[in-house]
Every structure is written in structure tokens, then in C-alpha cells.
Amino acid sequence: xxxxxxxxxxxxxxxxxxxxxxNLKNWEEDTLKKRVIDGELRPEFWTKHGQKExxxxxxxxxxxxxxxxxxxxxxxxNDTDPIKQIGLPGSYPYTRGRDPLGYxxxxxxxxxxxxxxxxxxxxxxxxxxxxxxxxFILVAADLPTQIGYDSDSPTAAGEVGKVGIAFDTxxxxxxxxxxxxxxxxxxxxxxxxxxxxxxxxxxxxxxxxGVDPSVMRVQLQNxxxxxxxxRGTYIFSPxxxxxxASDVVVHICKYLxxxxxxxxxxxxxxxxxxxxxxxxxxxxxxxxxxxxxAAQEKGVKPEVxxxxxxxxxxxxxxxxxxxxxxxAARRLWAKIARERFGTDDPRITSxxxxxxxxxxxxxxxxxxxxxxxxxxxxxASMLGGAESITVPAYDEALALPTAESTRLAGLTPHIxxxxxxxxxxxxxxxxxxxxxxxxxxxxxxxxKWYDAVEAKGGALAAVESGYYLQQMxxxxxxxxxxxxxxxxxxxxxxxFLVETDESIELFKFDYEAExxxxxxxxxxxxxRDHATVEKxxxxxxxxxxxxxxxxxxxxxxxxxxxxxxxxxVGEIFGVLREIFGEYRLPLIV
Amino acid sequence: MGKIxxxxxxxxxxxxxxxxRLIARALRDAGMEVIYLGARQTPKMIVxxxxxxxxxxxxxxxxxxxxxxxxxxxxxxxxxxxxxHISLVVGGIIPKADVPxxxxxxxxxxxxxxTNTHQVVAFINELTGLSPK
Numbered sequence: 001x002x003x004x005x006x007x008x009x010x011x012x013x014x015x016x017x018x019x020x021x022x023n024l025k026n027w028e029e030d031t032l033k034k035r036v037i038d039g040e041l042r043p044e045f046w047t048k049h050g051q052k053e054x055x056x057x058x059x060x061x062x063x064x065x066x067x068x069x070x071x072x073x074x075x076x077x078n079d080t081d082p083i084k085q086i087g088l089p090g091s092y093p094y095t096r097g098r099d100p101l102g103y104x105x106x107x108x109x110x111x112x113x114x115x116x117x118x119x120x121x122x123x124x125x126x127x128x129x130x131x132x133x134x135x136f137i138l139v140a141a142d143l144p145t146q147i148g149y150d151s152d153s154p155t156a157a158g159e160v161g162k163v164g165i166a167f168d169t170x171x172x173x174x175x176x177x178x179x180x181x182x183x184x185x186x187x188x189x190x191x192x193x194x195x196x197x198x199x200x201x202x203x204x205x206x207x208x209x210g211v212d213p214s215v216m217r218v219q220l221q222n223x224x225x226x227x228x229x230x231r232g233t234y235i236f237s238p239x240x241x242x243x244x245a246s247d248v249v250v251h252i253c254k255y256l257x258x259x260x261x262x263x264x265x266x267x268x269x270x271x272x273x274x275x276x277x278x279x280x281x282x283x284x285x286x287x288x289x290x291x292x293x294a295a296q297e298k299g300v301k302p303e304v305x306x307x308x309x310x311x312x313x314x315x316x317x318x319x320x321x322x323x324x325x326x327x328a329a330r331r332l333w334a335k336i337a338r339e340r341f342g343t344d345d346p347r348i349t350s351x352x353x354x355x356x357x358x359x360x361x362x363x364x365x366x367x368x369x370x371x372x373x374x375x376x377x378x379x380a381s382m383l384g385g386a387e388s389i390t391v392p393a394y395d396e397a398l399a400l401p402t403a404e405s406t407r408l409a410g411l412t413p414h415i416x417x418x419x420x421x422x423x424x425x426x427x428x429x430x431x432x433x434x435x436x437x438x439x440x441x442x443x444x445x446x447x448k449w450y451d452a453v454e455a456k457g458g459a460l461a462a463v464e465s466g467y468y469l470q471q472m473x474x475x476x477x478x479x480x481x482x483x484x485x486x487x488x489x490x491x492x493x494x495x496f497l498v499e500t501d502e503s504i505e506l507f508k509f510d511y512e513a514e515x516x517x518x519x520x521x522x523x524x525x526x527x528r529d530h531a532t533v534e535k536x537x538x539x540x541x542x543x544x545x546x547x548x549x550x551x552x553x554x555x556x557x558x559x560x561x562x563x564x565x566x567x568x569v570g571e572i573f574g575v576l577r578e579i580f581g582e583y584r585l586p587l588i589v
Numbered sequence: 590m591g592k593i594x595x596x597x598x599x600x601x602x603x604x605x606x607x608x609x610r611l612i613a614r615a616l617r618d619a620g621m622e623v624i625y626l627g628a629r630q631t632p633k634m635i636v637x638x639x640x641x642x643x644x645x646x647x648x649x650x651x652x653x654x655x656x657x658x659x660x661x662x663x664x665x666x667x668x669x670x671x672x673x674h675i676s677l678v679v680g681g682i683i684p685k686a687d688v689p690x691x692x693x694x695x696x697x698x699x700x701x702x703x704t705n706t707h708q709v710v711a712f713i714n715e716l717t718g719l720s721p722k
Contacts, residue, residue, distance in 0.1 A: 143601070143602035143603055143653060144602060146602075147602055149602075155602070155631075156602075157658075158601070158655050158658040158659070159601055159602050159653065159655060162653055162654045162655060163603070163653050163654065227604070230604075230605065230606070230607060231604055231605065232603065232604010232605055232606060232628050232629075233602070233604050234604070272607070273607045274607065363702065363703050364682075364701050364702045364703055365703055397682065397702045397703075398682065398684060472607070473610050473611075473614070476607055476610070476611055477611060477614050477615075480611055480615070480706060483705075484705055484706060484707060490703075493703045585604075585606075585627060585628070587625055587626075587627045588610065589610050589613045589614050589617065589623070589625050
């Protein structure tokens with residue numbers, strides 16, 4: 001930190017820094033060390049706190065990695081070349097943004113991630129959100145669906161419709177969206193180990209409704225690493241999951257090249273599970289590289305896939321560190337992508353960052369304080385140049401969110417953009433001594449974590465060995481200890497405590513939903529053409545066997561045929577389980 | 590007197606293990622013997638392991654809203670196995686309104702997000718009437 005070496009590429013003229021250095025020294029002697037003089041002007045300050053005392057001995061950055069100085073000055077930007085390092089938005093290395101106009105050209109969508117209870121309740125909520133102006137609906141599937149179990153499976157008992165909607169067959173999809181203009185709304189889902197199935201469900205929904213699937217806008221997260229690093233909704237081994245996920249990428253890049261997003265990588269689980277800001281950057285980039293290379297091995301060129309890819313990050317509480325993180329992530333990506341793929345093609349070197357702000361920092365004790373938290377997280381995302389922001393509801397730490405809290409979350413970016421003018425200019429914090437210094441630090445340390453993963457054999461190996469999980473567990477434990485030692489303050493949790501406000505309204509489950517869903521499933525199973533289902537399932541099994549034997553065979557088309565025949569999610573993944581077996585995550589404490 | 594033996598598990602299909610891992614580590618650091626089962630455990634798997642390992646206490650971590658079902662199944666199986674000497678505590682996202690019902694089932698303690706790990710340690714020490722070491 002604060003390198004004193006002179007650099008020809010620094011932003012300041014020769015001699016200026018020497019003059020500034022002596023200026024700073026005078027400030028330290030005359031102003032900083034004599035703050036007691038201030039005290040005479042404000043006796044209430046120094047009689048309480050004594051002279052020259054800071055409130056705490058050390059000021060740390062949010063993820064605890066950096067000790068922050070009293071003040072940042074031109075001296076901290078000495079080796080930061082304003083052209084090469086900072087640059088301009090829309091050009092390499094994209095520190096200041098991927099788009100030259102940033103928010104001035106970005107229509108912020110109203111985004112909600114929801115889908116709770118019975119499909120009737122969820123449908124009603126989607127309609128409400130649509131009427132409120134939302135044109136982006138991210139569908140949450142329940143856990144049995146995400147792990148490939150039918151609603152009537154004993155494993156699913158008690159979980160049907162709990163954290164999302166139950167999808168047993170294509171019929172559930174058709175019923176849920178029978179009202180929605182498919183060409184006007186962007187849809188998507190997060191199920192990460194069921195990517196080929198999710199693709200089939202959305203594609204066939206269009207087909208059934210007479211809408212050309214290629215004009216639909218569908219976003220699939222299809223991000224298996226996320227499931228092995230915190231989210232936990234995995235089925236097969238990481239290697240098999242990667243293979244299935246990249247089949248989706250191949251299929252979409254080939255047949256649905258317009259509006260479909262085949263995959264993106266989400267770092268929220270890493271960070272929420274205990275990783276630091278720099279780990280989020282380094283690990284996230286290593287994971288993205290692995291996805292691009294997996295598709296590349298199957299013949300998809302990076303310049304075809306990379307432009308549809310994005311890094312979906314969290315926004316934590318330290319406003320400036322997070323802004324620096326987003327800027328550093330774009331810059332580090334630009335450099336690594338250039339090295340790795342040997343190109344200056346902006347389709348590859350410019351990284352699109354989207355954000356789901358930090359639901360992990362929401363507290364249950366005084367839930368309304370969370371509104372302030374997410375507001376700042378959204379601000380950090382905007383100032384950092386995130387291109388899409390999804391906001392959690394303030395009551396998420398208590399229970400599944402209500403319609404009201406979900407709506408408030410969706411409005412937050414609009415208030416910041418339209419009323420606070422946060423998006424009036426691109427990268428408004430660019431050139432701030434502090435933010436540029438932090439950006440340099442995060443890039444430098446992010447690179448170290450990226451190198452660490454590469455040294456372990458890359459992202460897949462880091463997932464398989466439990467390296468990520470161990471880093472997360474260590475970080476989380478340390479964070480918790482900091483709170484308990486009082487070194488880290490969370491208002492409402494370890495400062496300004498009151499009895500919990502219980503008056504907020506919580507979402508209520510519909511306990512009939514499971515019964516109704518099982519009944520619907522039973523009906524479909526009777527009505528469908530059994531011979532076709534059998535045929536499709538055995539074809540699917542054949543593909544799985546080919547894969548297990550090491551042959552390349554894309555699973556998407558046979559999967560689609562099975563879904564079209566109303567094979568259930570449990571039947572489809574049951575067949576694959578027979579061949580691939582089931583994975584068990586390493587137990588790391 | 591032996592160490593307190595605790596089993597930590599996540600019943601159901603939810604795989605968010607961060608809280609469960611954190612508690613397991615904190616209890617271990619407090620000197621308890623911790624058996625960590627991880628996620629995707631059925632009540633039967635949990636109770637079977639608890640009996641086999643001879644634990645004093647079972648801690649369930651639940652975020653997905655299945656706390657009532659999971660706790661009642663575990664309590665029932667403990668009763669069926671004459672093992673009600675094993676205490677059950679639950680942590681995670683549990684609406685306050687559900688706490689009385691969990692307590693009626695026989696759940697000894699319910700810990701929400703943001704709980705201090707020392708509180709949990711102290712609670713378990715008192716509950717089991719054992720010192721941690």
C-alpha cells in the first residue's frame with residue numbers, strides 16, 4: 001500500500017508528488033496531530049473522547065482484508081495510469097464500465113425472484129408483479145424439482161411448493177404461464193443441476209403456446225458450481241453436472257442464438273458462505289473461465305459464448321470496497337481473458353456484471369433496518385457499474401417474503417436512479433484516490449486467489465477437493481467471531497438492541513398445495529401416452545450411458561423429447577441417477 | 590464425566606449448510622464432541638445416527654420452512670425408540686409464531702439468525718447438565 005516509487009505512467013507531473021508529499025507531511029504534523037485545537041472549538045468532543053483518540057484503534061474494510069488510512073491522496077495513485085489502468089467506460093480494461101453510457105443507456109427492469117406456495121398462489125403473485133410493471137420473472141422451483149424428485153416421492157414429502165413452485169411435468173409450466181405474453185416478458189430460473197430440463201421446459205412452453213421459442217427471452221442460471229459451494233441443490237458429481245450444463249450452452253449457442261442466456265456464474269453463495277471480496281473476484285473469474293473452456297471443448301468458440309455470459313455477484317455492506325470490487329473484477333477479467341484466450345476481442349474481454357444484493361446481511365432482529373442495508377447495497381452496485389440488480393426483500397431473514405416486501409425491493413433501484421440521480425454519469429467514483437487505491441488492491445489480491453485456484457488444477461478441481469468450501473467455512477467462522485468479540489458492529493444485532501418487532505406480516509404457506517399437486521401429477525400420469533414416455537426415457541438412458549462411457553453426446557434433444565411426452569422430473573432424473581449415481585458433498589466443518 | 594456429544598444435521602432437501610457448519614465448529618471449539626451429518630438427511634437417518642453415536646443432543650438447521658414437519662418426525666422417532674433423553678434444538682429461519690408449537694412438541698430450544706454462538710453453548714451446557722469438557 002502507498003507505494004512511494006515514482007512511476008512514469010502515474011497521473012501526476014514530475015515534481016508534483018514531491019510537493020504533495022511535503023504538503024501531506026505538514027498536514028500530519030500541523031493538523032492531524034494537533035486535533036486537540038479542534039477540541040477547544042468543540043469541547044463536547046474532546047472531553048468525552050480525549051485528545052487525538054480515534055473511536056477505534058483500527059479501521060478495516062468490510063471484508064476485513066484492508067486496514068484503511070486516515071486519508072487517501074494523490075500519493076496513493078502514483079502508479080495508477082489513468083489511461084491504461086483506469087481508462088474510459090466501454091474500452092479496455094473496462095474498469096469504468098462495460099458500456100460507455102452506463103446507466104444513462106440502461107433501462108432498469110423491475111426484477112423479482114419469486115414463486116412460493118402453490119402454483120395458484122405463485123401465478124397470482126406473478127400477475128400482480130406483471131401488472132405493477134415487471135417484465136422479468138425469475139421462477140423459483142421447489143427443492144424436490146431442483147433435485148429431480150416428483151411431488152409424490154417420499155423424499156419430497158413436506159417440501160412440495162415450499163421454497164418455490166413444484167414442477168412435475170410440462171403441464172405445470174403450461175398452467176402457471178397460461179396468461180403471460182411470452183414475447184413480452186423475460187423469464188428464467190435458477191435450477192443449476194437441471195439445466196437441460198429447464199431449457200426444455202421453457203422451450204416447449206413457447207412451442208405449446210404457439211410462440212416461436214427463439215424470440216423468447218429466457219435466462220438460465222445453469223451454474224452447477226454454485227450448488228457444490230453453498231447452495232447444495234446438486235444431484236450428480238461436479239464433473240457430470242458440468243457436462244450437462246455445457247450441453248445446454250452448446251444447444252443454445254447453436255439453435256437459440258438470439259435472446260437466450262444459457263449460463264451465468266453466481267458468486268453470491270461463495271461470498272455469503274464466508275469468502276472475502278477478493279476471493280469473490282478471484283474464484284468467480286476462475287469459475288467463469290472453466291465454463292467457457294468446457295463449452296470450448298465441445299466446439300463453442302469463446303467469442304460466441306462469452307458475450308452471453310455474466311458474473312452474478314453480491315453487493316456487501318462496505319460501499320466503497322464493493323464499488324472497488326466491481327471495478328476490479330471487470331479489469332482483472334479483461335486482463336485474464338486476454339492472457340487466456342489470446343485476444344483483444346471486446347466480446348471476450350469485457351465482463352458483464354449483474355448483482356443480487358447481499359441477502360446474507362439481512363438480520364431478523366430489527367428487520368426494517370434491512371431496508372437501509374439493501375438500499376446501500378443497490379447504490380454500491382450502481383456506482384460499481386452493475387448492469388442488472390436484483391434486490392432481496394427485507395423480511396427474508398425471517399421467513400419467505402411477502403408480496404409487499406418483494407415489491408418494495410424491486411422499487412429500490414428505481415428510487416436510486418430516478419430520484420437520487422445515482423446513474424447520471426458513468427463511474428462517478430472513478431478518480432477517487434480511495435476508490436482507485438481499493439480497486440488496485442482488490443484486483444491484485446483477486447489475482448492471487450485466481451492463481452491459487454489455477455494452481456489446484458482449475459475451478460472444477462477446486463470444487464471437487466472441497467477447497468472452496470474450506471475457504472468459506474474458515475471465513476464465516478472468523479466473521480462470526482468478530483461479531484461476538486464486538487470487533488464488528490451490526491446495528492440491531494450487537495448494537496442498539498431492542499425486543500424484536502413482531503408486527504410485520506409474514507408469508508403463509510398453503511398446506512393444501514402439496515395434496516393438490518400430487519393429485520394433478522396422478523392425473524397426468526394416467527392421461528399421457530405411456531409408450532412414448534417409455535421410449536423417450538430409454539433414449540435418455542442411452543445418452544447417459546454414452547456419456548458414462550466417455551463419448552460426447554448432447555443430452556438436450558432427448559431431454560426435450562421426454563419433457564414433451566410429459567415424462568416427470570422424477571422419471572427423467574431417476575433414469576440419469578441409475579447411470580450417473582448420486583453425489584455426496586464432502587463434510588467440511 | 591465425558592464430553593457432551595452433539596449431532597448437527599440438516600433435514601430435508603435444502604443444502605444451505607453455512608449455519609450448520611458454523612454451529613458445528615463453534616460447539617467443537619467449546620469442547621463438545623460434534624457429529625456433523627451435513628444436508629439432505631431424513632428424520633430417520635438423523636435419529637438412527639443419534640442412537641448409534643449415543644449423543645446427548647440433536648441440533649437441526651432448517652431454512653426452508655419445514656421445521657414443524659421435521660421436528661415432529663424426529664420427536665416421534667425419539668419416542669418410538671425410548672430415546673427422549675436426547676434433547677432436540679432447532680436453528681435457522683423459524684418464524685416466531687411457530688416457536689410455541691415447536692416447544693409443545695418437545696423442542697428444547699429455538700435459535701434464529703444472528704444468535705451468538707456462546708448463547709448456544711451455554712444453553713446446551715445447562716440443558717445437558719454437563720460441563721463441556
